[in-house]
Amino acid sequence: MKHRIRHVGNRLRQRMGGDAGQVTPFAVVMVTALLLVAGLVLDAGMALSTKVQALDTAQAAARVGAQQLNLHVYRTTGVAELDPARAEQAARTWLASAGVQGTASATTAVATVTVRRASRTQLLQLLGIHELGVTATASARAIQGITGPGT
Numbered sequence: 001m002k003h004r005i006r007h008v009g010n011r012l013r014q015r016m017g018g019d020a021g022q023v024t025p026f027a028v029v030m031v032t033a034l035l036l037v038a039g040l041v042l043d044a045g046m047a048l049s050t051k052v053q054a055l056d057t058a059q060a061a062a063r064v065g066a067q068q069l070n071l072h073v074y075r076t077t078g079v080a081e082l083d084p085a086r087a088e089q090a091a092r093t094w095l096a097s098a099g100v101q102g103t104a105s106a107t108t109a110v111a112t113v114t115v116r117r118a119s120r121t122q123l124l125q126l127l128g129i130h131e132l133g134v135t136a137t138a139s140a141r142a143i144q145g146i147t148g149p150g151t
Contacts, residue, residue: 039123047132050119055136057100058115065091065104065111066140080144087111112139 065087073081084106091104091113102115118131 035123035126039121039127043119043121043124043129043132046122047119047134050117050132051134051136054100054115054117054134055138057095057098058102058113058136058138059140061091061094061098061102061104061113061115062111062138062140064094065106065113066142068106068111069142070108078144080142081108082106082111082142084108110139110141112137 066082068083068086068090070081070083073079087106088104088111091106091111092102095102095104095113095115100115100117102113104111104113106112114135114137116133116135118133120131121129124130124132
């Protein structure tokens with residue numbers, strides 16, 4: 001009985017052309033897909049971490065900018081108003097001291113900072129993607145006194 005089953009299996013393989021090399025394309029596709037998914041998970045996680053760091057930096061620089069009050073307006077009217085030129089300069093100086101690239105802008109009410117960073121990839125380099133760009137923007141405003149919960 002075993003001999004007969006083996007004989008039938010051999011005849012089937014001969015008719016179908018054998019099974020040598022049939023798994024290779026499947027294995028190549030599966031390994032490539034697995035590397036792509038693993039690369040996305042690892043490298044996207046690292047990019048997210050870089051974005052959080054960029055946001056922290058942007059928030060700190062915006063707060064420094066929001067501390068630059070127009071002292072003349074504050075002393076004469078008691079209103080906390082920003083000096084836009086000084087606020088922008090203070091935020092840019094803070095970014096430079098932190099060694100980070102970014103832009104700063106300010107109005108009399110709010111200081112806004114945008115930080116751009118690049119996250120180097122690990123596994124996606126195999127597919128030719130060497131870095132992922134991240135951008136974070138934060139704003140801060142000068143407030144006077146206690147205006148409510150969370151301020």
